[in-house]
Amino acid sequence: MKRRSKMVKGLKLITIVSILFVFCGMGLAKDVELTAAGATFPYPLYSKMFDVYNKENGIKVNYQAIGSGGGIRQLINKTVDFAGSDAIMSDKELAEAPAPILHIPTCAGAVVITYNLSGNPQLKFTPDIIADIFLGKINKWNDRRLAEINPGVKLPDMAMTVVHRSDGSGTTFIFSGYLSKVSSEWKEKVGSGTSLNWPTGLGGKGNPGVAGLVQQTPGSIGYVELIYALQNKMPYGPVKNKKGNFVTATLASTSKAADTNLPDDMKVMLTDTDAPDGYPISGFTWVLAYKDLNYGGRTEEKAKDVVKLLWWMTHEGQKYAEPLDYAPLSKKAVEKAEKLIKSITYNGSVIMK
Amino acid sequence: MKEPSIRGRILWDKLFKALIVLLTFCSILPMFFILFFITSKGVSVINWRFLTHLPKPVGEIGGGISNAIIGTFMLIGIATVFSVPAGTLAGIFLSENRKGRLASLIRLCVETLQGIPSIVIGIIAYIWLVVSMGSFSALSGGLALGLMMLPVIITSTEETLKLIPESLREASLSLGVSYPRTILKVILPAGISGIMTGILLSIARVAGETAPLLFTAFGSPFMNLNILKPINSLPLMIFNYATSPYPEWHTLAWGASFILIVVVLGLNLFTKAATKKWKVQF
C-alpha cells in the first residue's frame, strides 16, 4: 500500500510541478529581455557591455555569438531583436529580408594572423604571402619567401596547417575582402563572403574555435580578431600595408584605418587602408536592425528599449572598447551612427527624437 | 589425414578464452577513463558559488552554471509534459491491442521515431515552433526533447502493461468495474513502477542531449524562467565552453560535465536497481 501510493503520489507531483513551471514561465513574460545573435568578432566587447547595461538598467540582452552569418539569418527570420555582424549584407540577403535593415557601427577591430610555433617568434607577413598561405600554395614554415622577410628567425621545417572558420563569419568577410583586394588569384578562386569554399585547412567554430584550434595544433596558422589572440597570449605578426609599412594591429593603427571617408549608411570596408600607419586588415562591426521595429509581434516598448540600447552602445558604452583593444568610434562615426539610430521608426513614427 | 592434436586444440581453446576475456575487459576501460578524468578535473570546480552563480562575461574569472542547471530542469519539465500523457496513453493502446493492423503500424512508427537522429529532431522543432513563434524558446527545446522521450515511454509502458496478468483485469471487470476505470485505476497502478522507470530512463536519455537544442533553446547567459524565451542547459553550456579557447571556461565545462554525468549515470543505475526490486513477479 505505502510504496504504491508513494509512486502514484510521486507521479502526480512530477506532473503538477511540470505544469506549474510551464504556467509560471508564461506568467513571467513581462521580464524584459532582448534577444540578439551574430558575430563573434566583437563578442568579448558586447558581453562586457551587456553585463554592465544589465547592472545599470536591469534590461537583459541575450546575445548568442553564432557568427555573422547566423546573425543575419536570424534577423531575416525575425527571430532576434537585432543582429551583430562584421559582414555587410549582400544585395541578395537584403532582398530576402522583408524590410530595410540598417547597419549601425559599434566599434572597429583588427583581424590578425596568429600561429603556433615554438618560441612564439614575431613573424612579418606581406599580402601576397598571406594569400598564398591560405590558398595552400605555401605549405611549409621554412618557405623561402617567408624566410626572406623574416631574417633572423629560425623557421622550422614543418608543415603549415591552415585554420579557418567553419561557420558563416564576418571575420571571414573582412579577411577575404582584404585578400580579394590584394590578390587577383584569391579573388578569382575563392572570392569574398561569410562562408567560403576554402582551398585548404581545418574549420573552427567562431573566433574562439579558430583560436582554440591554433592553440592546440603545432604549426598551424589562422586569422582571428585581435582580442582573441591577446586574451589567449597567442603571437601575431605585423602586416605590410598599402603604403609599404609593416604595421602591427593595435588600437591606434585600427583607429587610423577607420579614419576614412564614411558614407551615410556606414557600409564601408576598412581593409587595405590608404593610411600610412593604418593596419590593413581592419573592419567595422555593426549592429544590424530593421529600420522599422514593428515586426514579429514586437511592442513599442521593446522598440524603445532597442533604440535606447543602441544609443548607449554608441555613446556611454564606447568606454569599454579601449581596455579590450577595440577601436572606439571616431566623432565622425558616432555622428553618422546617431543619424541612423534617429531614423529608426516604430510603425512609421520615429522613436528617438 | 592427420588429425589436429588434442593438445593443439586445447591450446587454441585457452588462447581464445584469454583473448575474449582480455578484449572484454579492455572495452570497459574507456568508461573508467571517462569517469576518472571528469571526476578529477571536475570535482574540484564544484563549490557553492559554481552552482548558484551566473556565467561571467568572456575572459573574466569566476562565474557559475546556475542558469544551465535550472534550464536543464525546465527543459526536462516541458518535455515531460509533452511526452508523458501522450506516451502513456499510446502505450496503453498498444498493450490493449496486441494484434491488429493499426497497432502493428503504430509499433513500427514508434521504432522509427526512436531511431531518428537527434539533430533531425532539432530541425523539426525549429520548423514547427521557432519559425512560427518568431523566436527561440525553451518551449521549442522542450518539444524537441519531448519527441525524443516519447518512443521510450511508449515502449516501456507497453512492455510493463503486457506483463500484468490477465486475471487481474478479469477480476476487476467481473466485479463490475467499468473498462476505463479498470485500465486507469487497476491495471495502470499495478504497472506504475515500470512506467516510472521508463520515464526516468527517457529523462536520463534527454538530459544529456545537445544537438536538438542548438537551434531551439539557443542558450542564454542569464537565468530565465520564461518558457517563451531562449534558455541555457548543461549540455549546451558544456559544448560552448569546451570548444572555446579560454581555460577558465574549460574548467567550468569539466565541472558541468561532472554534474551531468553524475545525474545521468545515477538515473541509469537507479532505474536498473529499481527494476530489479520492483519487477513484476508471478
Place this chain on the structure above:
Amino acid sequence: MIKERTDSISVELPERVGILMDRSAEDFLAKIRKRAMAGWKFGLSESSFRKILSVAGAFVLLLLLAIFFSLLIASFPAIRNFGIQFLFSSTWDPVRNEFGAFPFIVGTLATSFLALIISVVFSLPISIFLGEYSAQGSMATFIKSMIELLAGVPSVIYGFCGLFLLAPVVRTLEMKLGVAPYGVGILTASLVLSIMIIPYSASIGREVISLVPSDLKEAALSLGGTRFEVIRKVILPYAGSGIAAGILLSLGRALGETMAVTMVIGNSNFIPKSIFSPANTLASVIANEFTEATGSLYLSSLIELGLVLFVVTTVINLMGKWIVRRMGVGE
C-alpha cells in the same frame, strides 16, 4: 491460489498480486470492490475510452508522417534546384549557392564504417563472454552494467573527452608519422564513435548467443569439441544473423550521432583524403551551419541533408529490428 466467490463468477487469482510482495490478494480485491461500489466518477463508456486510446495511438502515426513531410516540404527548394545530382556533387559553396552532399556522405560513411569495424572487435567478444562464458554471477552483472553505462554517457561528454584526451594522443601519433598534426579528423571521430556504439551490438549479440539451444551445444561438446570449437562452429553460425542485426543497429546509431563527431571531426567541407584528414558528416555540417544559413537555398540544402539522414537511418534501423524480431529475441 485463492478462489474468490462472487454471486455468479468464480475467479482465480494468484496469491500475490501486483508489484508489492507484501500485499495479499484479499486486500486488493477489497479495494476493487470498494471502488466498484463507489460508483462511476467516469461517465466514460468503454467505446469512447477505446476511441481515446486509438487517437493516442494514431497520434504517434501522424507525428511520424508530419515529421517526414515537414522535412520533405522544407527541402523542396533544394530538391527542385539540384535534383538527384545533390547526392553526388562535391561542391559545398555558400558563396556561389552551389550545394552538394557528396563530401558529407563520404564523411558519414567513412566514420561510421570505421567505427563499426573497431567496435565489433570489442562487442563480439563481449557478446561471447556474457552469452557463453559468464552468463550469470556478479562478474557478469558488473560487466553488463558497465557496458550499458557506456550507452548512457551523453554525447557531448564523449566529444569533450575526445577533444581533450584523445585528440592530443592522435596528434602525437600524427607527428610521429609525419602527417599534419591536426589531432582531429576521421580517425579521432571514428575512435570516439566506436566506443559509443559498442553497447548496442554487444547487448543484442549477448542475447542471441544466450538463446542458442543448449542441446546443440551439448551435442557438440559431447562429440569432443573444445569450447572454442563449439563457439566457432555451432554458436556463431546459429546466432550469426542476430549478431549481424545488432551490428546493423549500432551502425544506425553511428550514422546519426552528432555532437561527439562535430567536436572532433575537424569541420572541413571537402572529401577527406585519408583517415587523418578533417571532414564533416551529414549530422555535423547541419550542427555547424544551420543557425546561419543565409539564403533559403542554403537552409533548404541543409534540411535536405537532414532528410537523407532520416531516410538512411530509418531504413537501417528497421532492417536491424526486423532481423532481431525474426530471431525471437526481446519478446
